[in-house]
Each structure stands twice: as C-alpha cells, then as structure tokens.
Amino acid sequence: MTSATDDKTIVRDYFNATGFDRWRRIYGEGEVNKVQLDIRKGHQETINTVLGWLQDDGNLADLKICDAGCGVGSLSIPLAQAGAQVYASDISEKMVGEAQERAAAELSPEQIPTFEAKDLEQIGGRYHTVICLDVLIHYPQDKAAGMIAHLSTLAESRVILSFAPKTTFYSALKKVGEFFPGPSKATRAYLHAEADVVKALTTQGWQIERKAMNKTRFYFSRLIEATR
Template sequence: MTAVDDKTVVREYFNATGFDRWRRIYGDGEVNKVQLDIRTGHQQTVDTVLSWLQADGNLAQLSVCDAGCGVGSLSIPLAEAGATVFASDISEKMVGEAKERSQATLGQSTNPTFAVQDLETLSGRYHTVICLDVLIHYPQDKAAAMISHLSSLAESRLILSFAPKTLAYSLLKKIGDFFPGPSKATRAYLHREAAVVKILESQGWTVQRNAMTKTSFYFSRLLEVTREKG
C-alpha cells in the first residue's frame, strides 16, 4: 500500500465507521471495556501535555498548532487556558465534531480556529506544534518527512506522541492483527524511539521532557523537544 493509499484510507475511515467509534471513545458516554481503556490512555496523554504547558506559565502568550486535532480534546482546553490555537484534522467529520464541542465549551469564540487539512499541507509558523497519536498512521520512511514538515512550522517547541516499537509491543500488535474487525480499518505503525529522536535531532531539536502512557490497550511515548529561535 502506498503512502497516498494510507492517507486515503485514514481519511475515509475517520469520515465513516471510524468517526462514530472514536467520537464515542473521546466522549464521556458509555463504551465497552476496551474503548474505555483507550479513552483513559488518550486522556492521560492529553493531560500530560496540558500539565507541561501549564507548568511553564506562559500559555496566554503562545500560538499553538494542534496537528491531527481529532474532536478537540487538546485544542479546546488549550484555548480555554488562553493559548491561540490553530487545529486541523484530515477528517471533515472530526473537525465538525470538534467545532461543536468547542462551541459547547467556549461559546462563539473564534479560538480555536479549526480547518480540514492533512499534515502535509499545513503551513504557517507557531511557537509550539503538537501532534498526538497521528504517527501511528505513518510508516517509518514517511514519518521522517512528516516530522520534518512539522518542524518547519514550529518556532520553539514540538511535541509528538507515537507508539514505540519494542519487542513486547510488536508482539502485541501481531496478535491484534489476527483479529480484524469493521472498526479496525487502518494500519498501525510502530516507531523506534531512537529513530524518532534521531530525526528530531537532525532538525535541530533537543529533548526536554518525555513520558510514557501505558494501559492495557493504549501505549504512547510522548516527547517534547525545543530549540532556540533562529
């Protein structure tokens, strides 16, 4: 499957069966045990990012790009905290849901600004660029190009999460591949942390903070990298 095919599959999935599934997972309604576990893990990742940015004490002065915003789980609280947020997602339905949730929380505020865009077409410059739980849709060779592009948008900080490629997680993924279902319609790519760090360092970044979120069905390595404005 080519990279273009992967992207098309992701877009179509999150505009169809995947949208209903992940809207429930990222919401607060009743879900099954596996979905609840994934919801918990994803929220832990979001909460970690929020805690990092709030600890710095300057959110109201920051411009933030939330690349792959989903239903706005991170974008909305960032805007609530005073950051100027540009949020995008490849899925039109996801963006529509994010807008509805934003209006329910923030009223008619124009912050965050939401757009339907894939990562490759993002442009602009932001103090901080954040991309959570998106690298899992990119094979390693395409991930390098995507990280490079996100780096070009970030002035001072980049925050990424990815599913780390270890022996245990590779085995878990293989087991999961034996049980396909209608809600599992996209490929899941694992990435070696050392390889991701090497890509980031080649772009002039230095790792400042890292965290690991691990539940029964959700695992994600979170990296915050910074560089001096140049």
C-alpha cells in the same frame, strides 16, 4: 509495499466513515465497552500530560499553538480555555466538524480555535508550539520522518509528538491482534522505534527536552517534547 498516499487515503476514508463514529464515542463521555473505555483513559492521560507540561511552563496564555491531527478537539479545546491561540486541523472533515461543535458548546466565541480540514503536510503558518498526538501510528517511519520535518518548519520553539513505541513486547501484541482490538479496527498500526523519532527531530535541529510514557491495557503512547 503500500505507498504513503495510500495510507493517507485509508486514514481519511476511515475517519470520515466507520472510524468517526467509533472514535467520537471513545473521545466523548458516553457509554462505551471496556476496551474503548481503556483507550479513552489512556488517550486522556496523554492529553493531561501535555497540558501539564505547558501549564508548568507558566506561559500558556501567551502561546500560539498548532494542534496537528486534532481529532474531535480533545486537546485544542482545553488549550483554548487556558488562553492559548489555537489553530487545529485534521485530515477528516467529520472530525473537524465534531471538534467545531464541541468547541462552540464549551468555549466563548473569542476562544474558539481556528479549525480546518487539511492534510498535515499542507498546514502552513508559524507557531510557538506544534503538537501532534496519536497521528504517527497511522504512517510508516519514512512518511513519519517527512511529517516531522514539515511540522518542524512550522514550529518556532517546540514540537511535541506522541507515537506507539516499537518494542518486542508491543510488536508481539500487534501481531496477535491485541494492539487495536475489536471488529472496527483502526487503520494500519505502525510502531516506531524511539531512536528513529529522536533522529527525525534532531536532524531538524531539535533537542529533546522531556519524555513520558502513557499506557493502559490497550493504549500505548510515548511522548517526546523537543525544543530549540
């Protein structure tokens, strides 16, 4: 069985090489193929859902937020634009560099998040809200549970996670190679049973507050907000 360390190495190497160019295009605004456009739309729906939750609470400008696995800044930048104090990290140095460039182009100097290339489990500090989107798909459940436990030590009031749900239908799609189509596939795609993710959260003292499901043809993301 592949070790968690191997998974991290694979993720880091992928997003610092071929994966970086692929996902930078997907998360950007330029021309992409139909599959990539579908994934872009799905990912943006997840970003919009999280932003909607935070904006509905009416205190976003007062919050200190950690965006763990920030990618190219798709969430970090609008959070900073809304007035939040944002710390953002990613395992990929190239992703962090791209996020810094985009933030510098879109934000005023005082709004720019603190960006850092760092393993998720090396993140320190204390934050009102910790958010981790589209990261758990790269790791098996035992490793994901450890990540959730660590993120929980950083969060004072709320954790928001997304994951690819493990259902009979999505498992079948994954088996026939349709979950992440295309010649430049991502790392191993791990599906997670919602009950396992909920257990990992409640074990850390969290209560489930809100849920959402965003899906397109090639993108599937279950969102869970936990509070205490």
